[in-house]
Amino acid sequence: MKKGSYSPTASPTLSDVAREAGVSAITVSRTIRSPEKVSKASRLKVEAAIAKLGYAPDPAASALASKTSTTIGLLVPSLTNNVFADVVRGVYDGIEETRFFVQIGNFRYSALKEQELLRVFLRQKPAGLILSGFDQTQEATRMLKNAPCPLVQIMDIGPQPADMAIGFDHKEAARTATRHLLEQGYTKLGFLGARMDPRSQARYEGFKDVCKDAGKLDEKRIVTTLQPSSVSMGRQLFEALLAKTPDVDAILCNNDDLAIGVLTEAQRRNIQVPDDLGICGFNDIDIARNMMPEITSVATPRYDIGRRAIQMILDEIAEPGSVADRNQDVGFELVPRQSTARRR
Amino acid sequence: MKKGSYSPTASPTLSDVAREAGVSAITVSRTIRSPEKVSKASRLKVEAAIAKLGYAPDPAASALASKTSTTIGLLVPSLTNNVFADVVRGVYDGIEETRFFVQIGNFRYSALKEQELLRVFLRQKPAGLILSGFDQTQEATRMLKNAPCPLVQIMDIGPQPADMAIGFDHKEAARTATRHLLEQGYTKLGFLGARMDPRSQARYEGFKDVCKDAGKLDEKRIVTTLQPSSVSMGRQLFEALLAKTPDVDAILCNNDDLAIGVLTEAQRRNIQVPDDLGICGFNDIDIARNMMPEITSVATPRYDIGRRAIQMILDEIAEPGSVADRNQDVGFELVPRQSTARRR
DNA sequence: TTGACAAATGATAGCGCTAACATTAGTGTT
DNA sequence: AACACTAATGTTAGCGCTATCATTTGTCAA
Numbered sequence: 001m002k003k004g005s006y007s008p009t010a011s012p013t014l015s016d017v018a019r020e021a022g023v024s025a026i027t028v029s030r031t032i033r034s035p036e037k038v039s040k041a042s043r044l045k046v047e048a049a050i051a052k053l054g055y056a057p058d059p060a061a062s063a064l065a066s067k068t069s070t071t072i073g074l075l076v077p078s079l080t081n082n083v084f085a086d087v088v089r090g091v092y093d094g095i096e097e098t099r100f101f102v103q104i105g106n107f108r109y110s111a112l113k114e115q116e117l118l119r120v121f122l123r124q125k126p127a128g129l130i131l132s133g134f135d136q137t138q139e140a141t142r143m144l145k146n147a148p149c150p151l152v153q154i155m156d157i158g159p160q161p162a163d164m165a166i167g168f169d170h171k172e173a174a175r176t177a178t179r180h181l182l183e184q185g186y187t188k189l190g191f192l193g194a195r196m197d198p199r200s201q202a203r204y205e206g207f208k209d210v211c212k213d214a215g216k217l218d219e220k221r222i223v224t225t226l227q228p229s230s231v232s233m234g235r236q237l238f239e240a241l242l243a244k245t246p247d248v249d250a251i252l253c254n255n256d257d258l259a260i261g262v263l264t265e266a267q268r269r270n271i272q273v274p275d276d277l278g279i280c281g282f283n284d285i286d287i288a289r290n291m292m293p294e295i296t297s298v299a300t301p302r303y304d305i306g307r308r309a310i311q312m313i314l315d316e317i318a319e320p321g322s323v324a325d326r327n328q329d330v331g332f333e334l335v336p337r338q339s340t341a342r343r344r
Numbered sequence: 345m346k347k348g349s350y351s352p353t354a355s356p357t358l359s360d361v362a363r364e365a366g367v368s369a370i371t372v373s374r375t376i377r378s379p380e381k382v383s384k385a386s387r388l389k390v391e392a393a394i395a396k397l398g399y400a401p402d403p404a405a406s407a408l409a410s411k412t413s414t415t416i417g418l419l420v421p422s423l424t425n426n427v428f429a430d431v432v433r434g435v436y437d438g439i440e441e442t443r444f445f446v447q448i449g450n451f452r453y454s455a456l457k458e459q460e461l462l463r464v465f466l467r468q469k470p471a472g473l474i475l476s477g478f479d480q481t482q483e484a485t486r487m488l489k490n491a492p493c494p495l496v497q498i499m500d501i502g503p504q505p506a507d508m509a510i511g512f513d514h515k516e517a518a519r520t521a522t523r524h525l526l527e528q529g530y531t532k533l534g535f536l537g538a539r540m541d542p543r544s545q546a547r548y549e550g551f552k553d554v555c556k557d558a559g560k561l562d563e564k565r566i567v568t569t570l571q572p573s574s575v576s577m578g579r580q581l582f583e584a585l586l587a588k589t590p591d592v593d594a595i596l597c598n599n600d601d602l603a604i605g606v607l608t609e610a611q612r613r614n615i616q617v618p619d620d621l622g623i624c625g626f627n628d629i630d631i632a633r634n635m636m637p638e639i640t641s642v643a644t645p646r647y648d649i650g651r652r653a654i655q656m657i658l659d660e661i662a663e664p665g666s667v668a669d670r671n672q673d674v675g676f677e678l679v680p681r682q683s684t685a686r687r688r
Numbered sequence: 689t690t691g692a693c694a695a696a697t698g699a700t701a702g703c704g705c706t707a708a709c710a711t712t713a714g715t716g717t718t
Numbered sequence: 719a720a721c722a723c724t725a726a727t728g729t730t731a732g733c734g735c736t737a738t739c740a741t742t743t744g745t746c747a748a
Contacts, residue, residue, distance in 0.1 A: 264634055292612055407705090
């Protein structure tokens with residue numbers, strides 16, 4: 001059981017190790033941080049002392065003295081969202097076995113909240129920062145300009161990253177999906193969108209672009225909400241869409257959650273997918289591609305983006321300026337499946 | 345664009361704020377950390393100065409001086425898993441607007457890795473720790489015994505928490521679900537399990553208990569894997585089960601992902617759910633309850649557990665010993681739906 | 689052997705904050 | 719008015735580490 005006090009227990013410090021090893025504190029510090037600067041004899045003595053005392057450095061003291069911590073900040077707009085869950089996973093996998101930590105900040109799609117989180121994170125003297133997209137506030141952008149660490153903006157692409165960026169073109173992805181629906185012979189295209197953040201907006205624009213070019217744009221067949229995306233929301237939006245325009249014959253969903261909702265609601269209403277209704281999702285999550293029928297979607301390299309973003313940061317920490325391609329477009333891939341495979 | 349250097353930029357310090365406000369540094373510190381100890385006049389002056397300078401405290405310096413950081417460690421076995429994603433969300437929601445941070449450690453279902461993460465986390469002098477379950481290594485348990493901070497073990501229940509605990513009885517939950525299947529008239533019950541961690545094992549035991557008591561246990565109708573859970577894995581396990589025992593008429597799935605996989609594979613094979621096959625999931629995630637047919641599941645308060653765990657920690661930080669119920673069973677709820685609503 | 693240089697090590701100071709104690713201002717009692 | 723007390727504020731020292739510069743030791747050419 002536990003005492004009610006939570007008193008800190010003393011751990012050995014650098015000087016303890018130094019005394020044990022018969023060297024100065026700074027030599028111990030160097031043995032840990034840059035062993036190549038220390039003679040083999042000293043190194044062995046110090047390593048033995050560290051092992052004997054069970055020493056581990058205090059990250060707070062280190063951060064204070066060196067003005068840089070081992071924390072890498074990751075600012076995401078949502079933790080619920082599949083997209084960011086995958087990114088987070090990639091980042092964590094990439095950080096494993098390094099001396100760094102990840103600290104996640106959830107700014108809930110609020111640029112202002114992002115700005116404040118950024119301010120707080122910067123006070124920690126992070127070793128690196130990963131941000132979502134390019135839509136920071138002016139003040140946040142200003143802070144980023146002279147951020148004291150490598151920085152990657154992820155998920156989106158843009159002409160002017162603050163430092164580095166990796167993502168893909170959401171508008172073009174939606175264009176590709178929309179063209180696919182037209183090619184499959186659908187003519188009355190609808191669009192469902194939840195949580196209309198900047199990237200969702202870009203997809204929406206892409207959809208409208210292609211519809212307009214094909215002379216098939218009907219704004220009544222567009223239903224969006226600012227509320228979070230979910231399967232139930234997909235059902236609700238689909239119901240709303242049917243109420244307005246029952247003649248819709250294909251739907252581009254802003255993400256796979258919505259697409260699943262549309263599919264299950266269609267099954268309930270006995271609407272045949274893909275013959276009466278084509279459904280295309282976005283992101284290509286595991287569940288959607290295992291539905292019956294399997295849902296057509298745009299595969300996006302979310303995990304990979306997280307993984308590569310963290311690698312860019314680690315590379316820059318090791319050797320500033322070493323990352324050659326500082327603005328990477330990793331692309332996307334339309335994966336046609338049964339849910340849009342209409343019989344001609 | 346960016347210079348290649350990442351030089352740290354000076355931010356205002358406590359003394360800067362103190363000078364601006366015409367008070368001493370410690371008064372500024374107190375205004376931030378315990379405003380009730382400061383007169384209203386000083387407080388207003390200090391707050392104005394903070395706002396003017398855009399000051400935010402340096403957590404490293406604070407941690408070093410006070411021997412306790414504002415970091416709360418959260419050790420989870422997986423980031424992919426829906427279960428822990430919801431817990432994480434609850435924790436983040438509970439921490440919002442406080443001065444604390446969450447730092448997640450992913451130990452990938454390895455107790456040894458958990459132990460090493462714990463060691464590293466403890467060096468940060470965390471303000472609190474949240475662990476998953478009770479299955480720590482001996483060494484980890486020893487470290488926990490004299491952890492210098494409040495500590496909550498979550499998701500499971502057990503007789504002897506290291507400090508505090510909140511969770512529910514997985515074995516009993518599985519018993520309840522299994523009884524439900526029997527009550528619905530199913531007689532040849534199967535069990536599918538992936539990622540058999542200690543809590544999955546407990547559910548598995550619960551299933552076997554009830555089947556055995558009812559004289560309906562057939563080990564051939566149990567298929568498990570150590571690989572991660574997913575919808576595709578649900579399909580695979582279901583296929584394996586059908587290959588062994590095609591007569592199975594109901595399946596308890598270790599979680600909803602598997603259940604969805606079973607359902608979609610059943611649809612592919614034209615097996616009627618619930619009449620030919622009953623399906624019961626676990627966790628009651630949004631997608632499962634929106635399938636067609638809707639999937640019966642055991643609702644577990646994952647978000648709530650995260651939320652309450654963090655609150656227990658915050659309460660203990662504010663007032664050690666103030667949390668009265670230090671070992672909470674938050675229960676579960678069977679939610680019968682169409683996927684087990686067999687016609688009699 | 690000497691000097692020139694690099695490699696290895698150390699002494700000192702200080703990062704920005706808070707704990708602990710010291711002092712001053714304010715409030716009420718007799 | 720003098721005293722006792724609390725509330726508010728300040729002074730001092732130091733948390734554990736690393737940057738900086740100074741010193742010592744080792745290495746090699748002339």
